[in-house]
Amino acid sequence: MFSYLKVEKHIPVMSAEVLNYLDMKKNGIYLDCTLGSGGHLQIMLERCPEIKIIAFDQDQEAIKRCQQNPFFASKKITFINDNFVNFPHYLTELNISQADGFLFDLGVSSEQLNDASRGFSYRQEAPLDMRMSTESTHSTLTAQKIINNCSCQKLTEIFREYGEEKKAKKIAWRICQVRKKEKITTTQQLVSIVVSCFSQKSKKHPARRVFQALRIAVNQELINLSRGLENALQKLKNDGRIVVISYHSLEDRIVKQIFKKYSELGYYQILTKKPLTPAGEEIVINHRARSAKMRVITRQK
Ligand SMILES: C[S@@+](CC[C@H](N)C(=O)[O-])C[C@H]1O[C@@H](n2cnc3c(N)ncnc32)[C@H](O)[C@@H]1O
Structure with a gap:
């Protein structure tokens, strides 16, 4: 029959592109909306240790795992165990009106799949x-x-x-x-x-x-994605970036349509005319990356 049992270690998808497009600013405020194993968060903090991070995951296990990770211990991170659609509420509580960047790396984590x-x-x-x-x-x-x-x-x-x-x-x-x-x-x-x-x-x-x-x-992944993205677009600072990595056509279609709608307002600009996809070598090393598509938008007003 079908023999597909293999355990995959988590490797953050399209890391170089994420860092390049987030274009992080020293002391900037960034939301990792899908913390997972903290793979992207770690590379972001290695690149730019002075940023302030608010990290969301609706999975309590993901939050616990990252809170226990010594790498994150001394960093400026607020961990929040909730759905990312609720982030505006937490920004208000933290007295933050806008953020410099948002990362959405959608779907399930390797840990969730392997458990x-x-x-x-x-x-x-x-x-x-x-x-x-x-x-x-x-x-x-x-x-x-x-x-x-x-x-x-x-x-x-x-x-x-x-x-x-x-x-x-x-x-x-x-x-x-x-x-x-x-x-x-x-x-x-x-x-x-x-x-x-x-x-x-x-x-x-x-x-x-x-x-x-x-x-x-x-x-309710598709509804959450639409609501989360709309919220992020409204809370994005001037010159800020939103990076979204999706893994199937339904998600990618939503990202594409919402980005198009906002770019037509005149003060948002899509930075990826076509979605970016991982290089061939990345797919060989990281099977999870094979279906990834990345889209990026910025605000310029
Ligand atoms: C693909 S993993 C993220 C991996 C992460 N970027 C890394 O490099 O370790 C997606 C994570 O997002 C979480 N997630 C998905 N949808 C969410 C939502 N609407 N709100 C909060 N967390 C969500 C999942 O629980 C999962 O842990």
Whole structure:
């Protein structure tokens, strides 16, 4: 069958481009909206140790991990365990009206993917969870709830819209048949249902799109991205930069449309006419980088 089990160490994606385009200023204020393993944050601070950082992650584990990292101990960092859409509230609390730069490195981290218990990976047996934030105060919607409770029509829409899955209807129908007999609670139960809908072998895992779709639905990733970006554009200082790295076409489309809308206002300028992609050598070293697209905008008023 499919043997995809491999543990990948986190390497920050497109590091050189991130540093180049953020163009950090001494004593500037920067928001790392997606802290993860702190990979980008570390290279930013190595390049420009005097910057002030406000770092967000909705995953408490990511925040704890970075708080315990000795490299970050002596640096000017405020760690915040919350969704990045809520950053304006924290800026007000910190008495900050605008920031010099924002970094969004979207999606899940290597740690989240590698932690079998989180249910993000179709390669590992786990409960169907997929929440980036496991704090019950943040969210209680899990992949298991979606799979067992949504109508067949709704499941089809989720797989089609968020996974661009051509067999969405067939997969949704099979799920609804199976769940009449037993509750679907684990990743591998779901994987075997999805696999049974494909007759031909393909290079890519057949459950890839369904897992992407569920993850997006559970974490409301596209709505959060739109709201987070709009907020960042409004809180960006003159000459400031917003750098966004996305990993699939749905995210990239949102970034492209929002940047276009703001550039048409006249005082924002898109710095990447076409999205930047990683160099071939980076993809060889860092498999995660293979689908990355980076877009950058600046404010000039
Ligand atoms: C791709 S990883 C970031 C990796 C990081 N740049 C590094 O180099 O270590 C994405 C992280 O963003 C977090 N995240 C995704 N969406 C978020 C949101 N709306 N609010 C806060 N954190 C989010 C995830 O929990 C994950 O830890």
